[in-house]
Amino acid sequence: MRRLVILGGGTAGTTVANKLRRRLPLDEWRITVVDRDSHHVYQPGLLFVPFGGDEKHLLEPRRKVLRNGILLLRGEIAKVDPEAKQVRLTDGDVLRYDYLVIATGTSSRPDETPGMLGPEWRRSIHDFYTYDGAFALRDALQGFTGGRVVVHVVDQPIKCPVAPLEFTFLTEEFFRRRGMRDQVELVYVTPLDGAFTKPIASRYLGRLLDERKIAVETDFLVERVDAERKTLVSYDEREIGYDLLITVPLNMGADFVAASGLGDELNYVPVDKHTLQSLAHAEIFAIGDANDLPTSKAGSVAHFSSEIFVDNFCRYVEGCAMTGRFDGHANCFVETGGGKALLIDFNYDTEPLPGRFPLGRFGPLSLLHETRANHWGKLAFRWIYWHMLLPGRRLPVPTLMSMKGKHRPDEEVRP
Structure with a gap:
């Protein structure tokens, strides 16, 4: 045996x-x-x-x-x-x-950033990647009456790297629907030099942040959290104040x-x-x-x-050569609010490109473009997850990334 x-x-x-x-x-x-x-x-x-x-x-x-x-x-x-x-x-x-x-x-390690894990943890400092954290943050958002909300990423890599952006877009929509968007300043703080790790997608996502009047603070490497002053402090001594901090701690x-x-x-x-x-x-x-x-x-x-x-x-295990080669294929729906989402599809060698997925020009999903179909695709994934992916059934999407339906973007293309 x-x-x-x-x-x-x-x-x-x-x-x-x-x-x-x-x-x-x-x-x-x-x-x-x-x-x-x-x-x-x-x-x-x-x-x-x-x-x-x-x-x-x-x-x-x-x-x-x-x-x-x-x-x-x-x-x-x-x-x-x-x-x-x-x-x-x-x-x-x-x-x-x-x-x-x-x-x-x-997993998230808030203990790795000085000042993050203390009396203010899940009071004025929150996370959403954990079950308990997501529910605690729900209560905090419901009770928030205005001020500066900072969505912050400590460092890469993190689980689901688009999730902090999704959370930022959904937070903007949440306050807008409550009629208090003008009472909330939203700031997205990242250690990257742009909104995302890949240049083309970063440009598209950065435009969406600008359109929603969400400030972006790039190249921010946090050294500590001053919870008493409600301030993020970087290694280069920049400071960002907050009233509510939603952070993605160091992942390990x-x-x-x-x-x-x-x-x-x-x-x-x-x-x-x-x-x-x-x-x-x-x-x-x-x-x-x-x-x-x-x-x-x-x-x-x-x-x-x-x-x-x-x-x-x-x-x-049968003594044969491993001939399969994983190419780094990843795709992610990116919720942008208003019942719409982007979709990105990429691998080790090719960054996210605009186009259609997975059936070429027949779509039905759009790449690097906000659509309701993408949003419904993300919602439908819950059923797919429990009934197809986890049980180990093959899904009707290509395992290796395909260039079918993709094209290089024109510099003037708008999301």
Whole structure:
């Protein structure tokens, strides 16, 4: 009996476990998923919670989303011993493996920024990437009577890099609908030199921020939060005051990755960017947000890379070469308010371009253009997530990025 242990039951871990359960014979393989939490969170849905969005189907029991035949073990991971091929849990249990998949993702670490995590945490300082944080922020927005609202990103990489922009656009719409937009100053603070990491998309998104009269503070590397003065302080001594701070703290991989000597300075596992195989240990793979891939830490990357990974893994364990090559494909809906959204589609080598997706000129979705169809596409993804992506079913979109329907933008093109 060969043993596959998957650490983490998030999007990547669950999807891969379910796909491999269908590919690996039960009489030859034991598949174990380890996670510290009992419920799976639909993280894209947290974006809408602070604005009174639908709370249904945000949580499902982890056992419910894993196929029969997969062993689910609830526990906290202490350390991996690659030489002994063992995983040690904090309660003292030891799991032996033949192959290990690390899928423990990335998480917010407000404790890494001086002054952020203190008495004002979830009073005047909030986050929205966590379940509890999203609901606390909903109450804060409802009670806000005016002043300066700052949406702030500590550093890259972060989970779903477009989410802070989406949150900013939805915040602008929220106050406008309440008839108090003129009482709120909105500021978007980023460590980047523009609205986004890719130049063409950054230009489009920057125009949308300008149109909505949202100020942008770029190249801001926060050194500390002065919670008493309600001020962000950068390393170059710039200061930005706030009445309500919505921050995206530093994101880091799991602590056990560092304790096991498997990660970089942010606890992400260095892997081959095409196969997701650890550069240090051939029997270890890191998927989803847990690795150091030079692309977005997004659910779409977990989805597209899992298609390549599963085929490669099944070949690898049979002694064959891994011929599949993940190209860094990512796509993301970007909510812009007013029932509209943008869509971006890119990979390692090609930045987001305008055009139509996924059927070329037939669309039906538009790239780098606000449409209602894109907004409905994002809302429909919740059903797709629970009923197709997590169960490991193939989605009707190309795994590898296609140039079909894309074109280079004219400098005068407007979003």
